[in-house]
Amino acid sequence: MKRLITLITVAALMLGGVVYAGNGVDLNQSPEVTATQQGTIHQPKEQSRQPLNYVNQPPVIPHSVDGYQVTKNINRCLQCHGTQSYLTTGAPRVSPTHFTDRDGLVSSTVSPRRYFCLQCHVVQTDAKPVVENTFKPANGFGK
Structure with a gap:
């Protein structure tokens, strides 16, 4: 039973990776x-710290x-x-x-x-x- 669960988990992970990569996602990138495309959202280099x-x-x-x-x-x-x-x-x-x-x-x-x-x-x-x-x-x- 344990072996079957491991096999199913590995298969699901592999399938997920294929789908993820198939959507144009670079799996080597963190x-x-x-x-975000450059220039679509303003993110100044330095901003004041926001209150919690x-x-x-x-x-x-x-x-x-x-x-x-x-x-x-x-x-x-x-x-x-x-x-x-x-x-x-x-x-x-x-x-x-x-x-x-x-x-x-x-x-x-x-x-x-x-x-x-x-x-x-x-x-x-x-x-x-x-x-x-x-x-x-x-x-x-x-x-």
Whole structure:
């Protein structure tokens, strides 16, 4: 039974990869690299940091990340925000929460579950919402 489940899972993954590649997606490109056409959304190089809207909200990114590579072997974000470089780059340091693994153990390197930055952090833009947003910040947060 275990072997059958493994076989089905592998087949589904392979089929998914074929469909994904068949849609003109470059599987060698990091999923964190944005596919926005140049000039369609304004992303100034430097913006002021935005206030948070709720407790533990991941901060938005105040600069473009076009062309950034984030893979299991390299993380472009850590070149500026990592503990070894943030003092010289002036970028905010990666939060201490990013060094705790799922078992609560603290490491000297970023935890694998916090390594792919753009799963939580989004680029700040002046794009209009796709759908109406009625979200209201928690008391004491936001503007």
